[in-house]
Amino acid sequence: MTVLKGFKDFILRGNVIELAVAVVIGASFTAIVNGFVTGIINPVLALLFDTGDLAAATVPLGMGRNAPELGYGIVISAIIQFIMVAAVVYFALIVPMNYLKKVQFRKKAEEPAVVEPAPPTDTELLVEIRDLLQSAHNDRKKSESA
Template identity: 60%
Template sequence: MLKGFREFILRGNVIDLAVAVVIGAAFTGIVNAIVNSVFNPAIGALFNAKSLEKALPVTIPTADGGTATMYFGAVIAAVIQFLLVAIVVYFALIVPINYLKRVSFRKKQEEPTADEEVPPTELELLGEIRDLLAKSPVSSGAHSQPTE
């Protein structure tokens, strides 16, 4: 039982996932700071509101004769914040990483090294197998192919 647990923990993908969670948690602070310090005040100024969460209140009567207030601005603020976080993550992480991958891929394709031997294609391998079978003593006499 402990051997299986050890194998599970030492798998590469489990450790990669743990690292991703830790890095993601650390990056969350950066993304939240950008969204809360830059974008939310700009949106609040655009709507002339200090806080979107108290915007668009709707008051409804309750069963006991009181009132309850629904703040649709809070929902709109959550949607806007989600979109802003997605935009920041896309432009701060995804775009640069994809760019670096493309640059790295181009460099790998442009720099064939003399040490690297180009592997044979499937067609070349099949041709070699055919030639070897044709030369082998077994295929020459005892096991001939049926003719149609």
């Protein structure tokens, strides 16, 4: 039963939920960026490389009809998609988070620091104990003489 309780605590912890949300949002961003690159960037680059489809852009590695071809177009497309996803993540997530952290840090720096009184020294404590013992002793003497 403790294993199931531990698992439940793990799942209900905020970090796991936030991570799941981040994965879903990341997948959505990736789909949007891939659509943008496939639909807009790749056709423009295909014009530059004089090919109908950028992924089909190749260079023959040898002479003849059966010579293998180096498919550089698909690599260029993948690099562009990676750069676009990285840019979206950076500008949509990292920059705003860094700004919020900076604002939070400034607010903490502007707040006056709460100065707690220093704890009493050993000598001060001993003097206080001595005074308490002396007053207790004096009270006992008064009650015995009365």
